[in-house]
Amino acid sequence: MKSAGESARPAVPDDGLACRLAEAGFQLSEHDVEIIRADRASVKQRLQDLQSALVADFAADAEGVR
Amino acid sequence: MSADSGWEDDWRNPAFLTRAYEHGAPSPVDIAEGCLARIARHDAALHTFTVLRSPEAQGEAAQSATRYRETRPAGPLDGVPIAVKDMFDVAGMATCGNSFAFVQDSPAPHDAAVVHALRAAGAIILGKTTLYELGTGDPDEGPFPAARNPWDSTLATGGSSSGSAAAVAAGFCAAALGTDTGGSIRIPAALCGVAGFKPSAGLLSAEGIIPLSWTLDHVGVIAPTASAVVSFLHVLAPNLKAPRWPLRDIRIAVPALFVHETPDLSPDIVGNYGDSIALLRGMFSVTETSLAFLQHVPVIGEVIARAEAYTVHEPRLRARRGFGKALLGYLARGAAYDAADYIKAARGRAGIRDRMAQAMADFDILVLPTVSNTAGPADSRLSDAHKTRFTRPFNITGQPAVTVLSGVDRLGRPIGMQFVGRCGEDHLVLQVAGAFEARIQTDTLGRSLAVLNRYA
Numbered sequence: 193m194k195s196a197g198e199s200a201r202p203a204v205p206d207d208g209l210a211c212r213l214a215e216a217g218f219q220l221s222e223h224d225v226e227i228i229r230a231d232r233a234s235v236k237q238r239l240q241d242l243q244s245a246l247v248a249d250f251a252a253d254a255e256g257v258r
Numbered sequence: 259m260s261a262d263s264g265w266e267d268d269w270r271n272p273a274f275l276t277r278a279y280e281h282g283a284p285s286p287v288d289i290a291e292g293c294l295a296r297i298a299r300h301d302a303a304l305h306t307f308t309v310l311r312s313p314e315a316q317g318e319a320a321q322s323a324t325r326y327r328e329t330r331p332a333g334p335l336d337g338v339p340i341a342v343k344d345m346f347d348v349a350g351m352a353t354c355g356n357s358f359a360f361v362q363d364s365p366a367p368h369d370a371a372v373v374h375a376l377r378a379a380g381a382i383i384l385g386k387t388t389l390y391e392l393g394t395g396d397p398d399e400g401p402f403p404a405a406r407n408p409w410d411s412t413l414a415t416g417g418s419s420s421g422s423a424a425a426v427a428a429g430f431c432a433a434a435l436g437t438d439t440g441g442s443i444r445i446p447a448a449l450c451g452v453a454g455f456k457p458s459a460g461l462l463s464a465e466g467i468i469p470l471s472w473t474l475d476h477v478g479v480i481a482p483t484a485s486a487v488v489s490f491l492h493v494l495a496p497n498l499k500a501p502r503w504p505l506r507d508i509r510i511a512v513p514a515l516f517v518h519e520t521p522d523l524s525p526d527i528v529g530n531y532g533d534s535i536a537l538l539r540g541m542f543s544v545t546e547t548s549l550a551f552l553q554h555v556p557v558i559g560e561v562i563a564r565a566e567a568y569t570v571h572e573p574r575l576r577a578r579r580g581f582g583k584a585l586l587g588y589l590a591r592g593a594a595y596d597a598a599d600y601i602k603a604a605r606g607r608a609g610i611r612d613r614m615a616q617a618m619a620d621f622d623i624l625v626l627p628t629v630s631n632t633a634g635p636a637d638s639r640l641s642d643a644h645k646t647r648f649t650r651p652f653n654i655t656g657q658p659a660v661t662v663l664s665g666v667d668r669l670g671r672p673i674g675m676q677f678v679g680r681c682g683e684d685h686l687v688l689q690v691a692g693a694f695e696a697r698i699q700t701d702t703l704g705r706s707l708a709v710l711n712r713y714a
């Protein structure tokens with residue numbers, strides 16, 4: 193059973209990002225890390241969109257060859 | 259230089275200048291001392307140089323004058339005064355990159371490869387120019403103040419080769435070396451009303467420069483005009499073929515939709531683009547092209563540039579402090595990406611290159627604005643994706659690109675137009691841009707001349 197203190201703690205993703213940036217030599221506040229985490233999530237989504245676009249392009253090319 | 263005679267007799271044009279030297283007036287000493295005197299009078303307001311080589315440059319100018327008297331110039335740039343962005347090694351000088359993290363480094367033992375080539379051709383290095391910290395940080399977070407725009411010193415220069423572009427525009431030197439990872443030569447050149455040339459990827463050696471992103475970095479030249487850049491390209495890439503294409507056969511394409519879909523695109527840029535296209539239609543065959551795939555360029559550029567920059571600077575990050583806040587944010591984002599992110603971006607880059615190569619089979623030169631707005635106030639900041647929308651694609655593809663002065667906005671601020679070619683066809687890009695700039699309006703030329711005269 194969780195204590196009251198534990199249940200009030202905000203949910204922080206345990207993705208290791210803060211630790212990774214600290215080990216790399218960055219001295220960042222939690223707020224800074226949060227901004228970078230959000231930026232990275234956005235970049236990952238845009239990379240996924242890029243991948244999808246490339247696959248669609250290849251499919252269109254293959255269709256053209258046929 | 260006069261508004262009636264065009265660019266031909268601009269003293270900053272090496273072809274004009276070295277012909278004058280051969281006839282004995284002016285001499286390389288006159289020109290070098292003139293540049294140093296202008297810098298002494300005006301650079302306290304413009305902040306273009308971080309360090310000068312005044313005594314050395316004067317001595318080298320005297321030696322150059324002697325060589326001309328003896329009709330044995332060292333090369334095609336003998337006595338031409340130039341400046342070097344402080345990302346390049348110059349033997350005996352520290353390479354600081356306008357960063358506190360580098361400012362205490364030892365002097366470089368050798369010249370960077372391109373600096374060596376220019377010096378061997380007789381160019382005289384007046385000093386080093388300022389920049390945005392290490393090519394991507396803020397202009398005012400390093401040890402040297404931010405450069406100001408010679409057209410109006412309350413305006414920003416753009417970056418990162420800010421000092422190089424401003425120094426050429428003010429007539430402090432004939433040309434300057436710069437680096438361009440996402441537009442760092444072309445953007446400040448456009449905002450300062452001069453020509454900025456980013457050659458084909460790998461054409462010019464990056465040996466002896468502080469890298470930012472080694473697969474996107476390009477070494478290039480800022481000069482008053484595309485025609486003046488040609489003299490430097492002959493020296494820096496002597497083996498690159500320079501065939502003369504019949505201009506009437508050149509096929510131009512304009513990505514009008516890609517340009518007009520740009521958020522916050524200035525109406526003045528829209529108007530100038532239309533005027534430029536109309537002018538080009540009188541000179542070449544002009545068609546429209548889509549290039550919709552360029553919408554993916556920002557994320558590719560962001561991931562590759564930031565991840566590589568972090569990799570470059572990781573040892574210094576661990577060893578010491580001194581990086582500015584903006585640069586730290588950039589590097590931290592690079593550190594946050596993982597291998598899969600970088601690989602996806604690299605695959606995307608290959609896809610963009612393929613698509614562009616296919617598109618360029620139907621035309622020879624692509625023409626689009628260099629930036630979406632003219633120079634803003636000196637303290638204004640644009641987002642990375644916003645300011646590099648028109649320039650970064652050609653760092654991704656490695657194509658040669660040059661910006662030239664194409665007009666002024668309603669407030670008299672310079673506008674740049676960008677000409678892009680196929681990889682290896684650098685001379686064609688400069689030839690077409692040179693033909694275009696020779697036809698720009700006398701009024702625009704007069705304004706550029708007025709800037710030069712302001713710093714006489």
